Amino acid sequence: MPRATISQVAELAGVSTATVSRALSDSRRVSATTRQRVQDAAQKLGYSGNSIASALRRNRTDTVGMVVPSITNPFFTSLVENVEHVLQEQGRQLFLCDSRQDAEVEARHLRSLLARQVDGIIISPCHDRHSGAAVQAAAKRIPLVQLDRQVSGTSTDWVGVDDHEAMRLLMEHLDERGARSAAFVTSTMTNSSTQLRLIGFRTQAQRLGIHTREEWIQLGDYSVAWGRAAGRRIMDDTPRPDAIVCADDLIAIGVLRACRDRSVAVPDDVQVTGYDDIDFADFVHPGLTTVRQPRERIAAEAVRLLAATAEWGGTAAHTALAPTLVIRGSTAQRARTGGV
Structure with missing residues (x-):
């Protein structure tokens, strides 16, 4: 017709x-x-x-681009969902890109979004240094907000969780549960969130007198498989730490599996904590004690900052939202004991 x-x-x-x-x-x-x-x-x-002609007349397309490091990670999936809901309420559409943890792929996505004339971009950069040039180049052309992670040397808005506060909550909880030694399992130090969580772990461990060792600091990636491999290494070490702190819930789920592989009881023999409070955290056994990020608020603030930049410009905002500690069965309810 x-x-x-x-x-x-x-x-x-x-x-x-x-x-x-x-x-x-x-x-x-x-x-x-x-x-x-x-x-x-x-x-x-x-x-x-004619939506294209209409967009040209109004000087906007009512579309926003979003680039995340991995759409398979439940945390980023949830962030995308929340951002999309906020935009939908405003009558705008989301163009989603997965950088696959590759800065070159990420740069190509940014160029593609600019070519599509999106009104703004929300991005969680995959690399602290390698992502910088492409992020800054995009930010010079249209409003851009960094989400969760951020790259150094750029002048853009950022919104995420307060990682230092999150590690304080976790470590004080473990201290109260009697942990006198702890390991830390994380990704390689390629992004700001990973770096801040490790710094926070070391700072709080020293402040609380919780012993750690360099061989207990395991660097890999954000995956269940890596958590399982790192957990086995730690379980095979002597002495074993009282607790294993994980930089995200996927790693923690892998560590729980490693404990099961080695017949190590959680939380009686070792306590395990995660980070992000993904949906699976409440379904594993035992339930995972973790840090909940306010994903709905993070998404809403990112969209608000994008609109504010488009309208007013001005100095870049740095918004760190408060985390919440969610206590479940992977940490013991026991009194504090002495010794290492």
Whole structure:
């Protein structure tokens, strides 16, 4: 069937083509009654208008690009979902890109989003240094907000969780549960969140007098498989730590599996903590004690900062939101004991 035209909509609604254009662009110069008549006619004829031409006239496309390191990671999946919900409420659409933890792939996605003329970009950079040039280049052209992770040497807004506060909550909890030694399993030091969590672990361990050893600091990636491999290494060491602190929940789930492989009871023999509070954290056995990031608030703030940058510009904002400690069965309810 031939595509409906604006003239046909105007004829059916009994108005001029100019009125149709104004009505479909939500112009205040059209009465509510006329707008409804035009919309009914457009719907009946299946008229969708020319979104590209409309975007050019309004100087916006009502689209936002989002780039995340891995869409398979449940934490980023949840962030994407929350950002999409906020944008949907505003009548805007999301273009999602997965960088696959590769800075070159990430740079190509950024260039593609710019070519699509998105109104802004929300990105969680995959690498602290290698992502910097592409992120800064994009930020010079359109509003850009960094989410969760951030790259150094860039002048953009950022929103995420307070990693130092999160590690304080976790380590004080383990201290109260009697842990006098702890290991830390994380990814390689390629992004800001990973670095801050390790710094926070070391700082809090020293402050609380919780013993750690360099061989207990295991660097790999954010995956269940790595958590299982690192957990086995730690379980095979002598002496074994009282607790294993993990930089995310996927790693922690792998560590729980490693403990089961080695017949090590959690939390009686060793306590395990995660980070992010993904949905699976409450379904593993025992339930995982972890840090909950306020994902809904992070998403809403990222979209707000994007709009504020587009409208006002100005100095970049750095927004660190408070985390929450979620206590489950992977940490013991026991009194503090002495010794290492």
